[in-house]
Amino acid sequence: MKSKYKGIAFDMDNTLLRSHIDFPLMKAETFRFLASQGILPEDFPLALHTTATLIQAAVRTSAMSAALMEEMWSTVSRHEWIGMEGAELEPGAAKLLEELHGRFHLAVVTNNACQAAHKALSDHQILHFFDHIVGREMVNSLKPSPDGFLYLLNAYPDTEPQEWLSVGDAWIDGKASEQAGMTFIAxxxxxxxxxxxxxxxxxxxxxxxxxLQFI
Known part of the structure; x- marks a missing residue:
């Protein structure tokens, strides 16, 4: 039976790849930098945020200059590169992508930098399966914003949101997918x-x- 889906969007970290990014430490160091610069208050409710939503809060302030933005992202990038060292494919991921390739539009939507994402996927020999790798430089706002998924919909004007399936391990993946109108699988x-x-x-x-049971 023909699938109702035309495309599948994957998260990368801990969905396709078992990375070792220390997300709590990355968030804590990012916050320390932002607080030290007076961009966010010391009593900011950090426990309620991810690194992505923390950054969104900082960007919305008038105190975030281009130089501070660059320094902030350098902290995030450092943790991403360290966490990608020794990363492994999720069991069965390569075989799955091989089966799906050619049947569906395949994409990765990640909050990681494009360069880091391309390298990680290339190192594990699965980059060629994907039509699009949507990294943070390509969107205005990170997940849980739907920007990355809306980018895909714009890239495929012949598809509707309900014709896309999204797969991810975090609530921000689900929130972003659902806001874009896509079906989300945890x-x-x-x-x-x-x-x-x-x-x-x-x-x-x-x-x-x-x-596979959903498509």
């Missing part, structure tokens, strides 16, 4: 945590190849 994450963030996935999978 990968190896606690649904209770997602629900508390206002994200209600269409389904949950424990192995990346289980996505």
């Amino acid at each position: 990968y190896q994450t606690e649904l209770e945590h997602m629900n508390k963030a206002g994200v209600f996935p269409e389904g949950w999978i424990g192995h990346i190849r289980d996505i």
Whole structure:
């Protein structure tokens, strides 16, 4: 039976690749920098934020100059590069992509830098499966903003949002996907945590190849 989906968008970290990015430390160091520059207050509710939403809050202030922005991103990039060292493919990911390639539009939507994403996917010999790698330089706002997924929809004007399936491990993936009108499948994450963030996935999978049951 023909699938109702035309495209599949994957998150990268801990969805396609088992990276070792220390997200709590990255968030803490980013916040320390922003607070030290007076961009965010010391009593900022850090526990309620990811690095991405922390950065969005900083960007919305009038104190964020281009120089400070560059320094902030250097902190984030350092953690990304360190975390990608020794990263491994999720079990079954390469075989899955081989099966899907040519049948669906395949894309990666990540908050990582484009260069880091291309290198990580190339190092694991899966870059060629994807039509688009949407990194942070290509959007105005990071996930949980839907910008990355809206970029894909603009790239494929012959598709509708409901013809895309999105797969990711974090609530920000789900929030961004749902706001773009795409169906979201949660990968190896606690649904209770997602629900508390206002994200209600269409389904949950424990192995990346289980996505086949939805298409």
